[in-house]
Amino acid sequence: MSNQERPLISICIPAFNRPLHIIQLLSSIDCGSDNIEIVICEDCSPDRERIRKAVEIFKETSFFEINYFENDDNLGFDGNIRELVNRSSGQYLIFMGDDDLFIQGALKKYISFLKNNLNHSYVLRSYISKLSGNSIENFAYLPKTTILEPGEETVSWLFKRSVVLCGFTISREEAVKYNTAELDGTLLYQVYLMSCVCLSKSSIYCDIPIAEVGMVFEDNSMFGSSKAEKEKYSMGKITDDNSINFTKSYFEVTAYIDRVYDVNITDNVRVSLSKYSYPFLAIQRKRGLSKFLHYSKRLQNECGLGVTYYFFIYKWSLAIFGVKPCNAIIRIVKKLYSHTPNL
Numbered sequence: 001m002s003n004q005e006r007p008l009i010s011i012c013i014p015a016f017n018r019p020l021h022i023i024q025l026l027s028s029i030d031c032g033s034d035n036i037e038i039v040i041c042e043d044c045s046p047d048r049e050r051i052r053k054a055v056e057i058f059k060e061t062s063f064f065e066i067n068y069f070e071n072d073d074n075l076g077f078d079g080n081i082r083e084l085v086n087r088s089s090g091q092y093l094i095f096m097g098d099d100d101l102f103i104q105g106a107l108k109k110y111i112s113f114l115k116n117n118l119n120h121s122y123v124l125r126s127y128i129s130k131l132s133g134n135s136i137e138n139f140a141y142l143p144k145t146t147i148l149e150p151g152e153e154t155v156s157w158l159f160k161r162s163v164v165l166c167g168f169t170i171s172r173e174e175a176v177k178y179n180t181a182e183l184d185g186t187l188l189y190q191v192y193l194m195s196c197v198c199l200s201k202s203s204i205y206c207d208i209p210i211a212e213v214g215m216v217f218e219d220n221s222m223f224g225s226s227k228a229e230k231e232k233y234s235m236g237k238i239t240d241d242n243s244i245n246f247t248k249s250y251f252e253v254t255a256y257i258d259r260v261y262d263v264n265i266t267d268n269v270r271v272s273l274s275k276y277s278y279p280f281l282a283i284q285r286k287r288g289l290s291k292f293l294h295y296s297k298r299l300q301n302e303c304g305l306g307v308t309y310y311f312f313i314y315k316w317s318l319a320i321f322g323v324k325p326c327n328a329i330i331r332i333v334k335k336l337y338s339h340t341p342n343l
């Protein structure tokens with residue numbers, strides 16, 4: 001299929017147990033239907049029938065091409081992302097978690113941006129998160145749209161910034177080259193794809209916030225149902241072990257990339273994660289001070305995140321003041337800069 005025949009965009013949605021949320025997501029796709037396909041892969045969840053019915057009802061009145069697939073077995077997060085890559089046909093893949101939403105009016109602008117930047121194989125998007133009281137936290141990484149040259153330094157910088165799935169955008173032609181099941185269970189297949197692509201291809205940061213992230217830090221995690229994930233994660237609660245194992249997965253991915261592509265991104269990624277380790281720490285602060293201090297020590301000893309003084313500033317600020325005051329300070333700093341400061 002030539003570029004002229006294939007859709008420009010495949011909106012790729014891994015579906016698992018959220019029939020109501022997925023309809024909200026589909027309803028938020030408010031651009032024209034030309035050159036767009038929607039690809040949904042349902043991953044053998046207990047709520048499969050309700051998801052299927054919800055999608056079928058939506059298709060009856062939708063102008064979009066919607067391709068719905070059901071996996072025979074539970075592939076887990078990483079396997080389902082890979083399945084979506086294989087099932088799609090667009091020049092660019094835009095991934096959305098089934099509880100994410102597109103920001104009203106933003107997708108049309110973003111598609112125009114992609115049309116004007118077809119020479120870049122990966123796009124780092126900005127996005128928002130709605131907090132209690134309907135306040136909004138912006139996740140912007142640079143003051144303006146910026147071209148990023150290929151190489152280890154760029155990959156290391158992009159690594160943590162590419163974890164959240166909502167709006168993750170990559171060239172399908174490039175992504176399909178790096179198909180592997182060796183990293184299943186890391187929950188970071190999209191970051192692996194970004195790394196492989198951006199080692200040799202240019203990327204670009206887009207300053208248009210296009211999506212609203214879903215329930216990332218809530219105790220309702222859907223991970224831990226596939227065979228690969230069960231070895232690392234328990235489904236439901238965000239436990240200490242889940243958080244530690246997820247952090248270790250970053251370095252499982254970097255070690256694999258270092259070995260396969262004869263590079264050395266692990267040390268740089270470790271420093272970067274340490275500088276921006278506040279979310280890694282804050283997610284477990286609500287468990288109580290004693291458990292938090294034990295957990296933060298594990299982050300130091302087992303994951304090696306104590307390599308910059310930023311880690312200890314975050315750790316002791318959270319220990320002394322708690323999450324809410326620290327979150328407020330982080331948001332004030334981001335607001336003053338209009339983007340996440342580059343430390």
